[in-house]
Amino acid sequence: MILVFAKIIIGIVALLHIYFLWLEMFAWTTRAKKVFRSLPEHLFEPTKTLAANQGLYNGFLAAGLIWSLLIQDIHWQIYVGLFFLGCVAVAGMYGAITASKKIFTVQALPALVGIVLLLAHLFL
Template identity: 45%
Template sequence: MGTVAVVLVALVAALHAYILVLEMFLWDKAPGRKLSGFDAEMAVATKPLAANQGLYNGFLAAGLVWGLILGGDAGHDVQVFFTLCVVIAGVYGALTANRRILFAQALPGALALAAVLIAG
């Protein structure tokens, strides 16, 4: 697998691990509130929903790392699946929640997906 693909997949995995931390543990603290734009009351009210989203982001990160560890054809297929999931989640989030998600999640995922496919 190409070095560029490995680096991009690893960066997308790290991004999703970071999002997990923000959404699961820091949602009602300053970093999470800055991300969401919510005031303290809304952050507390939406904390369970954010934690659920964070868990899903953690699964994306875990899947990407799994693909990197597997390597070979099996790892390639796992990376294609999980980067595609990242892109779809990012597009959906951009359409339903905030357009910034397109650039923060879908674009990095799409670049990683393209690199994985090219490295084949």
């Protein structure tokens, strides 16, 4: 049962990162202005390429998380999930330290919950 909850969290984190990909790669000069209100509006156009690059990385994280759900071997599924959730958690903690505390809640916390659930499944 713990593994089912872990997979749900992994799916949610993957969906979040697909949203981040879309926002940063395709909606940076439109929708992102409403999401990132602390960034002055005149900076969105000049940072469009940087945001798209960041969005691509978020896409890779989402792809890895989705891949972890598709792996047949349960141990490899957990190990790959732990790796990608760990990447998300580190990125979220770094973002919280350097950019906005909100990033911890939106990005790192769900990943950490997933990590705890996967580890609980392994050790309980």
